[in-house]
Amino acid sequence: MTPTEPLVRGGAAEQPAVRPPLPVKMVIAGGFGVGKTTAVGAISEIEPLTTEAAITEVAAGVDDLTHTPAKTTTTVAMDFGCITIDPTLKLYLFGTPGQERFGFMWDDIVEGAVGGLVIVDTRRLDDCYAAVDYFEHRRIPFAVALNAFDGRVEHSLEEVRWALDVSDHVPVVVFDARERGSVRDALLVVLELALARTEG
């Protein structure tokens, strides 16, 4: 019943000094400026940390008439935070850019996640299509959360549901990324979904 699978060999000196918690991961996806880091920061027990995934990619620009070297390095920031549930269990929240062109890093970050929250700015729905498709395709439980900037959203839940064409079983909620209770409740919607799935 070990919660983790330590890749350990050998004797006592090579055992961990402290037993680590089981890390449970959720992913917060969404476009730039949509409130991912705000949401993580509202509920994380640590200030959100940032790590950068640097990717060398071949630029396949449609306007590439200049014959300049086509290799570029893209740096993508990933913000994350955590919540200690108890000494043996820790929830990690990873915020990742939701646009299609960052899809190359999703597998790396999402692998093993129990669920996802796709944050949407109703003024820029386009930014979240790719993330919605990704979670649906990978069969990862997720909810769509409309961030109520200044307390309001531009479109109704039904309009957004129609525009995003998400399945009926995907919850769509309105929340405020700045409010701890609101972020908590949005995460709970996703976790309940994940739990319901384990119970068949």
Next chain:
Amino acid sequence: MADGLTPPGGDPVRPAPAVRPFLVTAGRVAPTASGRPVPVETQVVATAAGLEALDGLAFERHDIVAACRRPQSIAELAARLRLHLNVVRVLAEDLRAAGQLTVHVPDSGATHDAAVLRRVIDGLRAIPDSRGVLRDTD
């Protein structure tokens, strides 16, 4: 190696000429026995052997083992030490092979277990609404 002077369990200290991240890992970016990169939330903890060898470790290896006195995720290490995720993955694997760290890859069956999810749900529900009041910032 066989000079009889190397302390037992002590990893031979390699020269540490590295100033660029990808030289640190000698160009490797995809470690682990399974061939898949370990998840970003994978927990890493120093061993007694690692802490004992700390003074002999250089640069990034030293910093990683020192930071792992308390369990850390791969992502936390990368952020706190300002290293790329893949550099941390490679070095953690090296240090594990040397017996200086343990690497705890989360078992998907355990994290998706109903009882575990219920504990996460209960733990989250206990978090109060108020922003700022009980906020544990540093």
